[in-house]
Amino acid sequence: LGGKVEIVFERGLDHEPAPPQIDWRLLSPDESFTRHGLMARYYAKAGFAGTVAHEELDWHFSKLGFGGKVQTDDDLSFSVEWSGYFRPEQDGDYDFVISHSNKDVELSIGNEVLVGEGTPSERELLFMILPLNRREARKRLQAGRTYPIRLRYSQSKDRAIRAFNIFNVYMRAPTPSREAALRAASEADMVLLFVGSGTTDETEGRDRRSMKLSAGQDDLVREVLAANPKTAVIVNTGAPVEMPWAEDVPAILQMWLPGGEGGSALEDLLSGKVSPSGKLPVTFPHRYEDNPTYPFYPGHKSAEYGEGIFVGYRFYDKVGRDVLFPFGHGLTYSRFEIANLQVKAAASGPTAQLTLDLTNTGAAEAAETVQIYLEDGATREAMPPRQLRAFRKVALKPGETTQLAFTLARDDFAWFDMHGGGWTVTPGRYIAHAGFSSRDLRAAASFEIAI
Template identity: 40%
Template sequence: MTGQTPAEMLARLTDAEKVSLTAGADAWTTRAVDRVGVPAVRVGDGPHGVRRPQEGSALSMFDSHPATCFPTASALGSSWDPALVREVGIALGREAAGHGIGVLLGPGVNLKRTPVGGRNFEYFSEDPHLSSRIGAAWVGGVQSTGVGASLKHFAANNTEQRRYGIEAVVDERALRELYLASFEHIVVSERPATVMAAYNRLNGPHCTENAWLLNGVLRGEWGFEGVVVSDWGAAWDRTASVPAGNDLAMPGLGKGDDRYVQRALTSGRLPQKALDASVLRILELAARYGDVQGTSAPDLEAHHDLARRAAAAGTVLLKNDGVLPIATGSRVAVIGAMAEEPRFQGAGSSHVVPTQVDTLLQALTEALGDSAVSYAPGYDRGHDRASAAQLAQARVAALAADVAVVVVGLPETFETEGVDREHLRLPASHDRLVETVRAANPRTVVVLQNGSPVELPWAASVPAIVEGYLGGQASGSAMADVLLGAAEPGGRLAETFPVRYDDHPVSVLPNGPATIEYRESLYVGYRWFDSAGEAVAFPFGHGLSYTSFSWSEATVTVGEGLDEVEVRVTVSNTGSRSGSDVVQVYVHDAESTLFRPEQELRAFEKVWLSPGESSEVVLRLDRRAFSAWDADAHAWVLEPGEFEVRVARSSRDIVRRATVVPGGARVDREPPDDREPPAHRDPLPYREPSRAVGFPATAFGKLLGRTRPGNTAARQGRFTLDTSIRDMQEARVGRILLRFATSRAIATLGAPAGAAADAVAGDVVSQFTFRMIPTVSGGLVGRRAARRLLAIVNVLARLDRSF
């Protein structure tokens, strides 16, 4: 870029050039203006690895340059280790720069509202404080290398089903306290280069056209100065999205769309001031992140070692009745095809071509020797099948071993971007295998490869369970390190494992066709289970160690001005091995006039200790840690009264308690006259949450404070731009459209062949709306043509209905 400032360059641009800069040149680069010296910015997917497609591969998710595949966010979140995540961010930034990528599209900090979210493997936690800390470390690490981050998906993009057109209906408190909180923290503390606006609608408008969200909250309240970029295909009409605060539409709809936007500018429908503001931010982005080149080739071997260390740090020891670590000299039966063909990353836009892959079978064999390790596949890797012969072979191997290690998990067809899971069960063949091996060998260790919680019906009958999540390309060697005791299982759960999906409040709430109501409000994850007193399989924050720790009494003091609380506790390693412990601090509001969950995580610290070593852990809670959002005042309030500070190992393992009274202002909640109290006043189901009562629509309507939007599918022949192809299937033209779109998507995205993969692709494509047609067609079908096609489909659907 020349020596000109972005403001000087803006003054030299023509209106046509300004319009062109608000859309991508292709799928992965912004537009350049050579006449003025504006460089293009290359962007790339990369929550857990850099994905730069091979030249000519466009939107292909499977044909990209090799890069280190680090543990997915589900595993990094479980590390509870911001310092380690920052290291991963630095490595990602260096690899991105080596590929000429100026902005890396991550991290995703959407909350895991439901355990069946198809993209949960890309998100850190069900808790906003943990997501904030881990996400900030990731952004800080990446941006320290001179590469920008893209904080996504803003906002309330917590479901994959119908994500392109569905409206998330969220009450004001839940939105502020949960779904916006991580974005706010990271925007304020790390100043990410870009924020990615999500596909979905939020309380009315699409996020890309939501001026309250983008101009009001993001820029006005939080002071964001970077570029808002649309998720790919989410910005349908720049004349609506640019004034709302969405600066850059990716990947753009071609020069014909530019002419449409120029006409809107000329007519005044697109305000010049809004366009200039967006273009100036894009010029500032180009000045900083255009023409990025790495100063040296990244050390891929060092990055692989880091990926191995990070995978072990995020591995959670759920249960251990003395079987682990595996004793030296043991004969080990490794059972389960995933030990040889691991699932170490998610499916979708985050897919990485790894530089190498370590398998658990390979790593255990190298560590113990060929004679000490036997193997049986146990099931077909690509299908939900286990033959009698496979189970018999597994039983024989287990009988002959001192320890049986069974590797089970979720195949790619069970969880992927674009589709939510229908249940929390493992494949039936995997459950049968665990039961078979456990019956043959009482010293059975179950290793899990999955991106989100699963039901474990056999958990009580096996002595050890290890959650490895999707641990990246080095997950096999990392898991071997953990099983053999070369590394400790450093993880703690960043999400609750329910006993059954039916125990979760979201399991009975409607998801579409037009809206998804967040009726549970603040009761997400452990906030629900702890408030309702529901049993869980494994609680939030849980994780065992190979050593033991003792904690001193906690010292809790209120600082001057009553606006900070300090918690001190000394942690001692009383065992014979080095290890880590995580001190978690939860806050319980004993006197709130607002409904509040039983407790909320407000601070944590991970400490590493050698045998006999002690360390004082100091955690600080500011006013925000005790505050709640007041929907009357539209502001944070700290009410006076007693709070209980709980120092814990998990949300269900409270070690120390202390009562504090931070400063606050009494809020008058009595109605001023005989009129109905404000709608956000706490309906009974929110004061006393229970599975028996749930969260009725009427109570949610009162909490919402406005009329709930309708939730009915568009009638046949009355389809809209936000109607998913899935909801057009009653019409023959809809079924034809789905078959055509599926075949085109498989070709465009480069999906692997196979009946199972085709079925998943069809399910993903069925979520597309007509808004997405210009993007998935590669710009061949523009916005005007898409509208005409929709009109034709509606005509044919009405004709179909008439016969």
């Protein structure tokens, strides 16, 4: 972005339903903070007895089956000590949680033991089957001050299960200042507002409770928009969420939980180095009640596919229901046009060849995904209005045109005959639609299929 751009970061709220894993960026093995994480020292015995058997820099504090570095088949006992420094970014009360499978753990900050043998513990279940101990503590800390920190875990031989040595360290920082975030938004030339799932919202072993963004994030979006209309909303979720503010936002970028390199990818997209080219693999409804599964979920410990063959976009097209963003939707920094769609069906047998011209009519190099939907006008059974049958992603420079060819095979025309007990093809009239989403269809051509 160059030296003329100043980036101001503020947290508008805490959207985590439970304390997340302790932030490794606040930890360092060195008081100078030239590195991140803590130094881990493994002992082959419980109680930190003997010499250090293994040493490494560690930054991940959600541990499962982690004693294998020093355990032996004859003796599964071991212990680990992590040490270094902790530097908080905010003044206030910090909540720490230790969830562990053994009895002997310790957390100390600033030479004060916060969690130890005398700390009351509660029982909880991991994956609904593994019993864990949970200990909590709170400490008031000063922003920018460097505190010594030490974590300890000791596993005795008589309680050891190799695969289920579990040690999790969680931390909730003080509540962010909403006023500071809104003030920063009002003073900025533009705002990048990040919303999305907490670290435990979308995970193994549970369902989301709602399609809404948690913790009042929708209200925060509205308040930031009021403070600065030049706001792009970055949505970091792994599934659709309701966006009641979507029509008021100049730009929305769906990130899909991109992982460790997501920040680098986001920088390339926002700076214009590359153009967005993703497509939605699911429909985003306006609200959860619009979803085809709404009448059947949660059910009674069984998954009922009450919508039948009208799954996803097929249902919305069948009932003609408006959606927030349709299946296959996704914009770029350019514009594209489809022309000269032609279909040539085989003289015998259910196959067809499609060709079309795709042109980048915009001013930026970008990639677009052409989608082919097939409308079955021959079969008398209840069928979806259209179904995706082919797609292709093509990158074009401004003004460039390319011809694309698609082949529709027998399987693309087949439907399952429950009475006949097999897949069959109905001869007759079909329509091929070409477009950029299930609701953005730019060209159509009808043709006849013979068996």
